[in-house]
Amino acid sequence: MPIPRVTATVDLSAIRHNLRCVRALAPQSKVMAAIKADGYGHGAVPVARALADAGVDAFAVACLEEAVSLRDAGITTRIALLEGVLSRDEAVEAAGLSLEIVIHDRWQLELLASLPADQPLSVWFKLDSGMHRLGFPLAEAGSLLAASLAQPHWRLQGWITHLACADDLDSPMTAAQINAFKATMAYLPGPRSIANSAGLIAWPQARVDWVRPGLMLYGASPMPGQTGADLGLVPAMQVASRLIAVHEIKAGETVGYGATYTCPETMRVGVVAVGYADGVHRILPTGAPVLIHDTRAPIIGRVSMDMITVDLRRLPQAAVGDPVTLWGPGLPVEEVATWAGTLAYELFCGLTNRVHYRYRA
Ligand SMILES: Cc1ncc(COP(=O)(O)O)c(C=O)c1O
Incomplete structure (x- = not known):
C-alpha cells in the first residue's frame, strides 16, 4: 500500500458541531447547507451524509x-440548484430527481414555463437586492x-437574496439589502432566505425563514481577523504531508526555483512533499508557516509543483518522515489564507485530486 503524500483529514463530528452552532444562532430558521464545490473541498457526499x-x-x-452525484450516493434530502438549470434537458432531469430549481433570470423562467406540465416542479426565485450578480429586480417580485x-404544477419554495458585504460590519450595504428585500417581501407569500455564513454570524436581522451557511459549517470564519475557533466553530479539515528530505545548506547558498532564498547561515532545510499541484498556493511567500511537531516552520523559497522547502532552524530534531501540517489544528486555515492573499474558501476548494481524503466519524 503506497503511503499517501498529502492527506486531508476531515472530522465529520466537527461539521455536525458547526451545524449545531448555526441552529443556536438561528433557532427559528431552516438550514440549507451550502455543499457546492465538493463540499468546499471537504467531499460533498460524506459531508452531506453527516449533515x-x-x-x-x-x-x-x-x-x-x-446534485446528481449526491442523489447517486443515495442522498434523499432536499437539494436546491443555486444557479438553476442551463437547458431543457437539465430541467427535466432536475425535476426527475426532485431537485429544487432556483430561477434567477427571465430566460430560465421562460424555459421552465415551456416544459410539459406532467411533473411537479419545485422552484425558488432569486431576487437581486443590491449585489447585482444574479437575481430579478425586487420590483419584479409580484x-x-x-x-x-x-x-x-409549480411549487414555490421561497425567495432568496444574497448579501454582498456581510463580512464587513461597517458597510451600510447589508442593512440596505436586508431592508429592501424585507420591504418587497412584506406582502408576498412564501419563505424567505437571506443569510450566508457572514450574514448569519453578524446580522441577526438576516436570520429569517431559511439560512444558507457554507463556510462556517466547515469550521472556518468568513469574518476578517477572526478564526472559526474564535467564533466557537470547530475546523473540520487538517491538510498534512511529510518531510521527504532534510539537508544542511551552507550560508550564502540558495534554495529552490529562481534562487529566491539565500541561507543567512548554514542551516537545516526540509523538503515537504506537497506543492501547488496539491493545492498549496504558489503565491505563498517565504515566511508563510507550516507546522511540524507543534512548531511553526517558515516556508523558504518558491512553492513548486510537488514540493515546498522549509526552514528547520527551530526544529533540530525534525527528520525525514515527520508529518507537516499545511493547515489544521494549531495552524488556522484563515492565517494561511492571509499569507496567500486569499480566503479560506479558495484554499479549501483548491485542493486537487492528488490529495488523499480520510474521514473521522
Ligand atoms: C447563494 C449563496 N448562498 C449561500 C452561500 C454560502 O456562503 P458562505 O459559504 O459564505 O456561507 C453561497 C456561497 O457562495 C451562495 O452563493
Whole structure:
C-alpha cells in the first residue's frame, strides 16, 4: 500500500458541531447547507451524509452535476440548484430527481414555463437586492409570483437574496439589502432566505425563514481577523504531508526555483512533499508557516509543483518522515489564507485530486 503524500483529514463530528452552532444562532430558521464545490473541498457526499444525519433541512449546490452525484450516493434530502438549470434537458432531469430549481433570470423562467406540465416542479426565485450578480429586480417580485401561480404544477419554495458585504460590519450595504428585500417581501407569500455564513454570524436581522451557511459549517470564519475557533466553530479539515528530505545548506547558498532564498547561515532545510499541484498556493511567500511537531516552520523559497522547502532552524530534531501540517489544528486555515492573499474558501476548494481524503466519524 503506497503511503499517501498529502492527506486531508476531515472530522465529520466537527461539521455536525458547526451545524449545531448555526441552529443556536438561528433557532427559528431552516438550514440549507451550502455543499457546492465538493463540499468546499471537504467531499460533498460524506459531508452531506453527516449533515443529513444531523437533521439539516436542505442542501445547496451550484449545478445539476453536483446534485446528481449526491442523489447517486443515495442522498434523499432536499437539494436546491443555486444557479438553476442551463437547458431543457437539465430541467427535466432536475425535476426527475426532485431537485429544487432556483430561477434567477427571465430566460430560465421562460424555459421552465415551456416544459410539459406532467411533473411537479419545485422552484425558488432569486431576487437581486443590491449585489447585482444574479437575481430579478425586487420590483419584479409580484409578477414572478403571478408567473408561478400560472403554473399549477409549480411549487414555490421561497425567495432568496444574497448579501454582498456581510463580512464587513461597517458597510451600510447589508442593512440596505436586508431592508429592501424585507420591504418587497412584506406582502408576498412564501419563505424567505437571506443569510450566508457572514450574514448569519453578524446580522441577526438576516436570520429569517431559511439560512444558507457554507463556510462556517466547515469550521472556518468568513469574518476578517477572526478564526472559526474564535467564533466557537470547530475546523473540520487538517491538510498534512511529510518531510521527504532534510539537508544542511551552507550560508550564502540558495534554495529552490529562481534562487529566491539565500541561507543567512548554514542551516537545516526540509523538503515537504506537497506543492501547488496539491493545492498549496504558489503565491505563498517565504515566511508563510507550516507546522511540524507543534512548531511553526517558515516556508523558504518558491512553492513548486510537488514540493515546498522549509526552514528547520527551530526544529533540530525534525527528520525525514515527520508529518507537516499545511493547515489544521494549531495552524488556522484563515492565517494561511492571509499569507496567500486569499480566503479560506479558495484554499479549501483548491485542493486537487492528488490529495488523499480520510474521514473521522
Ligand atoms: C447563494 C449563496 N448562498 C449561500 C452561500 C454560502 O456562503 P458562505 O459559504 O459564505 O456561507 C453561497 C456561497 O457562495 C451562495 O452563493
